[in-house]
Amino acid sequence: MAPMRWPRRTLLVLILLAVWQWVVPHIVTTGPAFFPLPADVADGFTSLLGSARFWRSVVTSVGRVLAGFTVATAIGVVLGIAIGVAPRVEAFVDLTIEMLRPLPAMAWIPIAILWFGVGDVSSVFLVALGAFFPIVLNAAAGARTTARDYGKAALTSGAGPWLRFRRVTLPGALPWVLLGCRVGLGVGWMVIVSAEMVGAQSGLGFLIMEARSFARIDWVVACMIVIGLIGIGLDSTLERVQRRAAPWWGRVAA
Amino acid sequence: MAVKVEAVGVGKRYDGRRPSDAIVALRDFTLQIFAGEFLAIVGPSGCGKSTFLNAVAGLERIDEGRLFMDGVPITKAGADRGVCFQDFALFPWMTVRENVEFSLEAQGRPRAERREIARKYIELVQLSRFEDRYPYELSGGMKQRCALARLVAGDPAVLLMDEPLASVDAQTRLILQNEILRIWGENRPTAQRKTVIFVTHSIDEAVFLADRIAVMTSRPGQLKEIVVNPLPRPREERLRGEPTFSRLTMDIWDLIRDAAVKAIET
Ligand SMILES: Nc1ncnc2c1ncn2[C@@H]1O[C@H](COP(=O)(O)OP(=O)(O)O)[C@@H](O)[C@H]1O
Ligand SMILES: [Mg+2]
Numbered sequence: 001m002a003p004m005r006w007p008r009r010t011l012l013v014l015i016l017l018a019v020w021q022w023v024v025p026h027i028v029t030t031g032p033a034f035f036p037l038p039a040d041v042a043d044g045f046t047s048l049l050g051s052a053r054f055w056r057s058v059v060t061s062v063g064r065v066l067a068g069f070t071v072a073t074a075i076g077v078v079l080g081i082a083i084g085v086a087p088r089v090e091a092f093v094d095l096t097i098e099m100l101r102p103l104p105a106m107a108w109i110p111i112a113i114l115w116f117g118v119g120d121v122s123s124v125f126l127v128a129l130g131a132f133f134p135i136v137l138n139a140a141a142g143a144r145t146t147a148r149d150y151g152k153a154a155l156t157s158g159a160g161p162w163l164r165f166r167r168v169t170l171p172g173a174l175p176w177v178l179l180g181c182r183v184g185l186g187v188g189w190m191v192i193v194s195a196e197m198v199g200a201q202s203g204l205g206f207l208i209m210e211a212r213s214f215a216r217i218d219w220v221v222a223c224m225i226v227i228g229l230i231g232i233g234l235d236s237t238l239e240r241v242q243r244r245a246a247p248w249w250g251r252v253a254a
Numbered sequence: 255m256a257v258k259v260e261a262v263g264v265g266k267r268y269d270g271r272r273p274s275d276a277i278v279a280l281r282d283f284t285l286q287i288f289a290g291e292f293l294a295i296v297g298p299s300g301c302g303k304s305t306f307l308n309a310v311a312g313l314e315r316i317d318e319g320r321l322f323m324d325g326v327p328i329t330k331a332g333a334d335r336g337v338c339f340q341d342f343a344l345f346p347w348m349t350v351r352e353n354v355e356f357s358l359e360a361q362g363r364p365r366a367e368r369r370e371i372a373r374k375y376i377e378l379v380q381l382s383r384f385e386d387r388y389p390y391e392l393s394g395g396m397k398q399r400c401a402l403a404r405l406v407a408g409d410p411a412v413l414l415m416d417e418p419l420a421s422v423d424a425q426t427r428l429i430l431q432n433e434i435l436r437i438w439g440e441n442r443p444t445a446q447r448k449t450v451i452f453v454t455h456s457i458d459e460a461v462f463l464a465d466r467i468a469v470m471t472s473r474p475g476q477l478k479e480i481v482v483n484p485l486p487r488p489r490e491e492r493l494r495g496e497p498t499f500s501r502l503t504m505d506i507w508d509l510i511r512d513a514a515v516k517a518i519e520t
Contacts, residue, residue, distance in 0.1 A: 157333065
């Protein structure tokens with residue numbers, strides 16, 4: 001996302017909130033239990049922020065995502081780079097990856113619960129699964145593209161395989177790897193909320209389900225907003241890392 | 255004079271998806287390049303100039319004939335043949351200095367020595383103020399100068415240049431032509447000069463720079479004629495206005511005009 005100034009970024013959000021608060025009540029007349037207004041949600045938000053349960057849930061969910069993301073990154077980057085530099089590795093794993101990739105991580109929930117029970121491990125497993133594919137595919141594309149564009153220059157400079165790997169393949173693939181991580185982290189965050197709705201007894205996803213069963217729809221919406229905000233936070237953190245680590249990425253070809 | 259690079263009956267075919275798509279890029283291409291010589295190759299677009307250069311670099315296998323450097327068959331890429339690619343291929347994650355140092359790093363030179371050698375070449379191409387900049391921060395001409403410094407820093411015996419000035423503006427181009435002559439070693443005795451194979455589509459560039467100009471036929475590329483350049487060295491700017499210069503340019507153009515026109519039309 002291009003860096004924009006805050007007023008312009010928030011304008012549409014403010015308009016939608018205004019419409020929601022002052023226009024929607026004239027159309028939907030079922031009351032706040034069914035359709036909470038921004039002011040109700042704000043109240044729910046305040047009470048939520050004051051509750052230790054809420055903060056524990058945030059820590060739980062974020063922790064699970066980071067754990068799953070770390071596993072996915074460790075395996076995905078190594079395997080992806082190997083795929084990108086070694087056609088034999090690619091031929092070996094290609095079909096398997098292509099077959100597993102279209103399966104939504106959610107489709108694994110029954111198996112995850114069967115294997116790991118309800119709780120942390122299941123959630124981490126599902127996050128890792130969801131984050132893995134964007135990471136491995138981007139890492140592979142990065143290594144492959146780098147070899148194509150810069151492999152000849154490295155060879156004719158007399159560089160041996162280790163130097164080529166260390167000074168060309170890895171730094172060349174880095175921005176792709178980070179891009180894959182960014183996408184993967186986003187997927188992981190989406191996965192965790194749904195995973196916790198059915199496969200866990202804690203976390204923000206579980207909290208949403210609980211709030212719903214208490215008919216606290218204002219809390220449900222407040223949780224949704226928090227989930228969105230944390231998602232933005234995670235993404236922009238990685239975006240900043242990406243810009244720092246590879247300032248040349250996306251600029252005119254060298 | 256010693257033969258540095260020799261091509262004997264070289265043939266190269268690119269296989270397409272179907273047999274009928276196969277392209278014969280070079281056929282029976284024979285050429286000798288002498289040690290310390292500046293040889294230019296001109297020919298219609300798509301005639302196989304880059305293919306030949308890549309084969310000499312060891313980046314492309316040949317299907318027929320033989321290719322030697324110092325009498326030894328060329329089988330793979332090596333630091334003795336530096337390549338300057340048309341699109342520069344500078345490593346975007348390295349600064350100017352790191353790019354220039356790379357071939358020295360490949361030779362395993364200690365850091366301090368690398369620094370010193372790189373500094374010398376960066377000075378030679380007048381990029382000292384930019385040695386800590388990244389390629390994306392440089393203009394086209396500056397990138398080209400960086401690529402030239404990287405090319406020569408590792409001290410390869412043979413310099414292979416594939417239309418290195420094709421993408422810089424006309425004025426920068428004239429300046430860089432002089433820099434290339436300096437890097438090659440125009441002011442040194444022949445024995446201390448490098449061997450240059452310089453592909454260009456610009457005939458006056460070939461005439462200004464080269465000792466001999468190899469003119470190729472259209473695809474499949476063969477040697478059509480070798481023109482020996484009588485212009486004296488060092489080449490000075492005023493030579494561009496001499497009748498010999500323009501006559502030579504016209505003669506070479508006559509050799510490739512028909513093929514060049516055909517290359518555009520097909
Ligand atoms: N990797 C490749 N695969 C298939 N055809 C190629 C490849 N490289 C070059 N060619 C074809 O071979 C011919 C010669 O190419 P090239 O050597 O690049 O010509 P030049 O440099 O003289 O313009 C062209 O017709 C080109 O399309
Ligand atoms: Mg070419």
